[in-house]
Amino acid sequence: MKQETSSLNFAICVVAEENGNLEIWKLYEVLPDEKAKEVGCLRVVDESEEDYLYPENHFVMIEISETTQFKLLSVRR
Secondary structure: OOOOHHOOOEEEEEOOOOOOOOOOOEEEEOOOHHHHHHEEEEEEOOOOEEEEEEEHHEEEEEEEOHHHHHHHHHHOH
């Protein structure tokens, strides 16, 4: 199913664990997940190309134009 770019969120990882599936300073797609927010987490598509919960304080949310979002997603997929 194709996602609309206007509903996408992105974040930069600022804390990564050794041998984990996140890279520090890398941009990640954040998927909507209200339950994750309730427990202080974000649902992030990580290096395994799967989505998992990570502590919200490991990321800085950023705003990206729809044009840039489209370009990022077309390169990744």
